[in-house]
Amino acid sequence: MQNNDNDKIDTARRTVLKGALQFGALTAGGLAVAGCGGSNGARTESNTPSTTTGQDNAVGGGNHNNDDIPDPTTPDAPTLPTGNFRIDVHCHHIPDFYRASLAKHGIVTAGGIPIPAWSPSMAVDFMDKYGIQTQIVSISEPGVAYLSTPQERLDMAMEVNNYTTNELIYSNHYPGRFGGFAVLPIGDPNNPLDIINACSEATRAIKILGMDGIGLLSNYNGIYLGDPRFTPLMLTLNTLGCMVFVHPVTPVKPDSIILPTFLFEFTFDTTRAAVNMLYNGIYRIYPRIRWLLAHAGGTIPYLSYRTSLLTVTPALADSLGLEVLDEVKILASYGDLFYDTALSPAPAAMKSVREVTSLDHILFATDWPFAGPAFAVTTSGDPQPRLSETFTDQERLSVERENALKQFPSLSRRLEDA
Structure with a gap:
C-alpha cells in the first residue's frame, strides 16, 4: 500500500509540473528571456559611473519619468530598428564538457526543469530569429558548487572561462555575437581556499581574459x-570596478511545494541576496x-x-547587529542597481x-535557452x-x-571592430 501511495504522489507531482510548464509556454507570449551584463579589463575597459542619485530613487514612491510611460493605444512616432540590434545581458551557455560533468x-x-x-550555432x-x-x-x-574540492571547482571554473573567452567572445567564427560573465570557483564560503581562488579567477577573467564581468549566485551552500x-572577494571586485551579474539558485524549500523553482523561488532568492547586501x-x-x-530584481x-x-x-536594526541606514541610503542603493527584463517584460514588473x-x-534579457518554451x-x-506597454520605442531602444x-x-x- 505504501508503494502505491508513493506512486500516486509521484504521478501527481509530474502532472502538476507538466501542467505548469505547459501553462507557462502557452501564456508567456511576450516574455523576454535572458540577461547578463559585465565590465571588462585587459582586452580593457573603464568603469562607467552610475547616473542616478538617492533623491531620484525614493523607495516605493519616486516617479522615474512615469509620466512618459506610453499609452499602448497611442501610436508611437519612432519605430524600433530592424535586423539584429538587441544586446541580451542574461542568457546561458552549457558547454559539452560542463554538461558532461553535471x-x-x-x-x-x-x-526545476531539464537542462x-x-x-553556439x-x-x-x-x-537571428529575435533581432x-x-x-x-x-x-x-x-555554477561549480556541485564539485567536491576547491581544486576541482577552480579547474572547472577556469576551463569554462577559457572556453567562453576563446570559443565565443573572441572567436573568429562568431565576431560580435557573444560576451561573457566569468564563473567563479565558489562552493563553500567557509573554506578560505574558495574565496582566495575566487579572487584570483575574477582578476584573471577581467584583466587577462578580457571578459565582460563576473557572475555570482545568490547564495552558496545557504550563505548569501x-x-x-x-x-x-568584494574588495577584489570593487578594485576591478566590474559589472557583477547576480543569478538566483534554488533555496531550501518545503517538499510540499512541487512547482518548478524557477517559477517563483528564484525571484525570492535574488531578493534575499539583495536585501542582505543592503543591510x-x-x-x-x-x-x-x-x-x-x-x-527584474526578483521582488526588490x-x-x-x-x-x-x-x-x-533604527533601535531594532541596531539590536540585530545591522547597519542603521537612513532612507536616503536605501533609496540610493536600490536606485543604483541594474535590473534586467528576463521573464519580466509585462507592466506589473517593468513599471x-x-x-x-x-x-x-x-537592460534587455531573455534567459535563453532555459526560457526557450516562452518564445x-x-x-x-x-x-x-x-x-511597449511600459516604454516608448525610443526608450525600448535604450533598454x-x-x-x-x-x-x-x-x-x-x-562590435565596432566586428
Missing part, C-alpha cells in the same frame, strides 16, 4: 551574498561594483519600501522597476512585445541596446 554528478535539471540543449539561430546582435552568456545554477565571509553595507562600502539583478522593486522599514526603527531606478539602469508562441520577431553598450565598453568596441 551529468556525471547526477545533475540533469536546473531551476536544455545548447550550442543554436544560440546564433535564436539571436539580437549579442548574447552576454553566463553559467546558471549550480553580503555575508562577511565574502569580504575579500550589510555592500552597496555603500564597495561603490565601484555595478550590480545587475536577474529577472515591489518590496523596496517594505524592505526599508528598519530605517524607521515597478521604473519606480525604483532610472531608464538607463534597465514558442512569439512569432513576430519581437522577443518581448509587452515592453534593448544603448544601455548595455554604455555599461560594457569592451563589448561596444568589439
Whole structure:
C-alpha cells in the first residue's frame, strides 16, 4: 500500500509540473528571456559611473519619468530598428564538457526543469530569429558548487572561462555575437581556499581574459551574498570596478511545494541576496561594483519600501547587529542597481522597476535557452512585445541596446571592430 501511495504522489507531482510548464509556454507570449551584463579589463575597459542619485530613487514612491510611460493605444512616432540590434545581458551557455560533468554528478535539471540543449550555432539561430546582435552568456545554477574540492571547482571554473573567452567572445567564427560573465570557483564560503581562488579567477577573467564581468549566485551552500565571509572577494571586485551579474539558485524549500523553482523561488532568492547586501553595507562600502539583478530584481522593486522599514526603527536594526541606514541610503542603493527584463517584460514588473531606478539602469534579457518554451508562441520577431506597454520605442531602444553598450565598453568596441 505504501508503494502505491508513493506512486500516486509521484504521478501527481509530474502532472502538476507538466501542467505548469505547459501553462507557462502557452501564456508567456511576450516574455523576454535572458540577461547578463559585465565590465571588462585587459582586452580593457573603464568603469562607467552610475547616473542616478538617492533623491531620484525614493523607495516605493519616486516617479522615474512615469509620466512618459506610453499609452499602448497611442501610436508611437519612432519605430524600433530592424535586423539584429538587441544586446541580451542574461542568457546561458552549457558547454559539452560542463554538461558532461553535471551529468556525471547526477545533475540533469536546473531551476526545476531539464537542462536544455545548447550550442553556439543554436544560440546564433535564436539571436537571428529575435533581432539580437549579442548574447552576454553566463553559467546558471549550480555554477561549480556541485564539485567536491576547491581544486576541482577552480579547474572547472577556469576551463569554462577559457572556453567562453576563446570559443565565443573572441572567436573568429562568431565576431560580435557573444560576451561573457566569468564563473567563479565558489562552493563553500567557509573554506578560505574558495574565496582566495575566487579572487584570483575574477582578476584573471577581467584583466587577462578580457571578459565582460563576473557572475555570482545568490547564495552558496545557504550563505548569501553580503555575508562577511565574502569580504575579500568584494574588495577584489570593487578594485576591478566590474559589472557583477547576480543569478538566483534554488533555496531550501518545503517538499510540499512541487512547482518548478524557477517559477517563483528564484525571484525570492535574488531578493534575499539583495536585501542582505543592503543591510550589510555592500552597496555603500564597495561603490565601484555595478550590480545587475536577474529577472527584474526578483521582488526588490515591489518590496523596496517594505524592505526599508528598519530605517524607521533604527533601535531594532541596531539590536540585530545591522547597519542603521537612513532612507536616503536605501533609496540610493536600490536606485543604483541594474535590473534586467528576463521573464519580466509585462507592466506589473517593468513599471515597478521604473519606480525604483532610472531608464538607463534597465537592460534587455531573455534567459535563453532555459526560457526557450516562452518564445514558442512569439512569432513576430519581437522577443518581448509587452515592453511597449511600459516604454516608448525610443526608450525600448535604450533598454534593448544603448544601455548595455554604455555599461560594457569592451563589448561596444568589439562590435565596432566586428
